[in-house]
Amino acid sequence: MNAFESISIAVDAVRSQKLRSSLTLLSIGIGVFAIIASTSIMSTLQQAVNGQLADLGENSILIQRTPTINFGTNWSKMRKRKNITYAQAQQFRDRMTSTQLISISNTSPAYTIKAELESTNPDVSLIGIDEMYFAVNSVSISEGRSFTESEVALSRRAAIVGMDVVKALFGAGSALGKTLTIKNQEFDVVGILEPRGGVLGQSQDNRVLIPITVFNRYYTSEWDASVDISVKAESKFTLESTFDESVGIMRALRGVKPWDENNFEIDTNDALTGQFSGFSSALLIVAWISGLGALVAAGIGIMNMMLVSVRERTREIGVRKALGARRVWIIRQFLIESITLCQLGGLTGMVGGLASSWAVTEILRGTMPTISYVMPWGTVVFSIVICTVIGLAFGIYPAWRAATLDPIEALRYE
Amino acid sequence: MSQPIIEIANLVKRYEMGDEEVFALQGVTLTIARNEYVALMGPSGSGKSTLMNMLGCLDTPTSGTYLFTGENVSDMDDDDLAEIRNREIGFVFQTFNLLPRATALQNVELPLVYSGMPRAERLQRATQALERVGLSDRMDHKPNELSGGQRQRVAIARALVTSPSIILADEPTGNLDSKTGQDIMRLFGELWRGGNTVILVTHEEDIARHARRIIRLRDGRIESDEVNPHAPVA
Numbered sequence: 001m002n003a004f005e006s007i008s009i010a011v012d013a014v015r016s017q018k019l020r021s022s023l024t025l026l027s028i029g030i031g032v033f034a035i036i037a038s039t040s041i042m043s044t045l046q047q048a049v050n051g052q053l054a055d056l057g058e059n060s061i062l063i064q065r066t067p068t069i070n071f072g073t074n075w076s077k078m079r080k081r082k083n084i085t086y087a088q089a090q091q092f093r094d095r096m097t098s099t100q101l102i103s104i105s106n107t108s109p110a111y112t113i114k115a116e117l118e119s120t121n122p123d124v125s126l127i128g129i130d131e132m133y134f135a136v137n138s139v140s141i142s143e144g145r146s147f148t149e150s151e152v153a154l155s156r157r158a159a160i161v162g163m164d165v166v167k168a169l170f171g172a173g174s175a176l177g178k179t180l181t182i183k184n185q186e187f188d189v190v191g192i193l194e195p196r197g198g199v200l201g202q203s204q205d206n207r208v209l210i211p212i213t214v215f216n217r218y219y220t221s222e223w224d225a226s227v228d229i230s231v232k233a234e235s236k237f238t239l240e241s242t243f244d245e246s247v248g249i250m251r252a253l254r255g256v257k258p259w260d261e262n263n264f265e266i267d268t269n270d271a272l273t274g275q276f277s278g279f280s281s282a283l284l285i286v287a288w289i290s291g292l293g294a295l296v297a298a299g300i301g302i303m304n305m306m307l308v309s310v311r312e313r314t315r316e317i318g319v320r321k322a323l324g325a326r327r328v329w330i331i332r333q334f335l336i337e338s339i340t341l342c343q344l345g346g347l348t349g350m351v352g353g354l355a356s357s358w359a360v361t362e363i364l365r366g367t368m369p370t371i372s373y374v375m376p377w378g379t380v381v382f383s384i385v386i387c388t389v390i391g392l393a394f395g396i397y398p399a400w401r402a403a404t405l406d407p408i409e410a411l412r413y414e
Numbered sequence: 415m416s417q418p419i420i421e422i423a424n425l426v427k428r429y430e431m432g433d434e435e436v437f438a439l440q441g442v443t444l445t446i447a448r449n450e451y452v453a454l455m456g457p458s459g460s461g462k463s464t465l466m467n468m469l470g471c472l473d474t475p476t477s478g479t480y481l482f483t484g485e486n487v488s489d490m491d492d493d494d495l496a497e498i499r500n501r502e503i504g505f506v507f508q509t510f511n512l513l514p515r516a517t518a519l520q521n522v523e524l525p526l527v528y529s530g531m532p533r534a535e536r537l538q539r540a541t542q543a544l545e546r547v548g549l550s551d552r553m554d555h556k557p558n559e560l561s562g563g564q565r566q567r568v569a570i571a572r573a574l575v576t577s578p579s580i581i582l583a584d585e586p587t588g589n590l591d592s593k594t595g596q597d598i599m600r601l602f603g604e605l606w607r608g609g610n611t612v613i614l615v616t617h618e619e620d621i622a623r624h625a626r627r628i629i630r631l632r633d634g635r636i637e638s639d640e641v642n643p644h645a646p647v648a
Contacts, residue, residue, distance in 0.1 A: 008515070009515065012515065315511070316513060318511075319507075319511040319513070320524070320528075321496060321499075322470070322472060322499060322505050322511075323499070323500065323505070323524055323525045323528060323572070324496050324497065324499045324500020324501070324525055324528045324529065324576075325496060325500075325528045326492075326493045326496045326497065326528070327492060327493055327496075328493075329528060404492075407472050408467050408472050408473055411472075411507070411511070
């Protein structure tokens with residue numbers, strides 16, 4: 001009865017003092033919101049970047065229409081950029097002289113793959129690749145083979161699948177030579193990817209690779225028809241010259257005037273990693289400091305609310321003491337109440353933070369088709385813990401005041 | 415006379431109000447035996463309330479001794495006193511002092527919660543106590559859904575539920591009309607006849623007349639302590 005009663009008293013307190021309590025709960029909510037939203041968005045972005053970086057091998061350069069991480073740059077300018085078409089990418093490949101390790105690919109998230117009676121969840125990444133893909137990227141085949149040049153050129157319906165997909169569709173049996181269906185098109189499985197495990201809880205084995213020519217015909221829409229070009233320099237020493245050559249050829253192909261900026265993104269994998277981690281840790285630090293600051297301010301508000309509550313219920317405390325409540329019972333009651341208040345505020349902030357980070361992910365999907373939402377479980381747990389800690393830390397003084405009231409004075413209190 | 419529950423000797427209570435010292439009790443000696451029915455009377459300022467707080471283990475004396483069923487409570491700390499109150503004393507207040515958000519049953523259960531009794535047993539005992547005061551049909555009502563007399567009955571059930579050594583009632587009819595007051599006094603009479611020890615604190619002669627023994631205080635001392643000649647026959 002007591003814990004439940006204390007919780008319902010806390011809810012009553014919120015109801016009877018709407019303005020005062022909602023302001024206090026709001027500040028807790030803002031604190032939790034800042035922490036949850038920032039962590040969630042950052043993990044989502046990190047996962048998108050890591051997914052891409054995990055594929056890129058050493059000494060690699062990635063050319064894309066828009067950057068994977070897209071903040072602080074001019075959004076509308078990005079959106080006006082023309083697609084890197086497959087034809088343009090092929091021309092680029094033909095003109096490059098410093099290296100032959102060039103692969104053209106395109107990624108699309110969230111497809112359902114079917115085979116006979118089985119089907120996967122609608123979350124399989126579909127990647128269109130060419131015959132150079134495995135030579136350039138740090139992805140390899142464990143069973144079967146890659147696509148041949150003619151298979152890519154002739155749009156053959158062949159597929160290379162990740163282990164997650166194999167398990168979902170074919171169970172323990174071998175997948176090689178089987179048939180699977182993606183949006184009404186049938187594919188023969190010719191290869192199986194080496195399992196890679198997860199990056200930030202997101203499996204890297206949940207993907208299907210098909211020839212990019214087939215991909216472009218059936219699985220792209222206007223906004224994600226732009227392809228990515230991966231270029232691998234022959235060594236660390238030629239990376240810079242390969243980078244310069246790539247920039248020159250892309251500018252020529254896309255008709256960029258000498259005085260204009262690049263209308264495409266080109267980065268080495270090192271630069272991508274560095275850019276992102278610098279940006280994300282700065283943002284996380286700011287968000288967490290302001291979030292924790294808001295929580296401490298909220299804690300002071302909670303303490304004030306609890307002190308008022310103790311004063312208003314002086315007589316009740318007197319009755320409880322007269323009936324034989326020891327100090328620890330009174331302390332317990334008021335601590336449960338203050339923790340409940342904190343959790344109510346925290347829950348509001350958490351729901352808000354999760355909803356808005358999910359919404360941000362959906363908006364970013366417009367320019368970053370491979371992004372997928374990462375639920376920040378660790379931070380959710382952390383928020384619940386920190387709300388409890390704040391309820392305890394700022395509730396203990398009011399609770400102690402209540403517990404040490406003189407029962408005679410308290411019973412006489414009007 | 416059976417074994418005494420309360421043995422008080424030379425009890426003194428001194429308060430400091432600013433620079434002044436006020437002696438609320440100036441050497442009270444008193445013995446109350448099991449199954450007595452005592453009324454404690456006196457005008458305001460007589461030390462009546464102070465003595466009641468002492469008897470109820472809500473306060474400790476400045477000097478003198480207080481043995482409660484043989485146990486010395488004169489210098490116990492806050493938590494020990496709470497335990498004695500929980501186990502040995504049932505309070506009934508003038509203003510009922512029920513918890514407004516809790517039902518009658520939950521109010522009666524509360525002392526048992528503090529004594530750490532398991533839930534099933536608690537419910538059974540609280541139900542029995544409410545039946546005893548004639549409120550078995552009002553268990554799930556909140557205090558504001560009950561009349562004044564019914565509220566005081568809930569408070570009496572709460573005082574009874576732990577089977578305490580004494581029931582200490584402070585002006586129990588003060589907030590009730592005279593007819594309801596009579597009903598409540600009849601209930602105390604029944605409890606006494608049932609074997610309980612009842613101590614009434616009152617300034618009304620009519621109420622005190624129900625008790626078997628009347629103790630009058632004046633200026634922090636016992637003025638008279640006599641058997642009530644008007645007491646109804648047991």
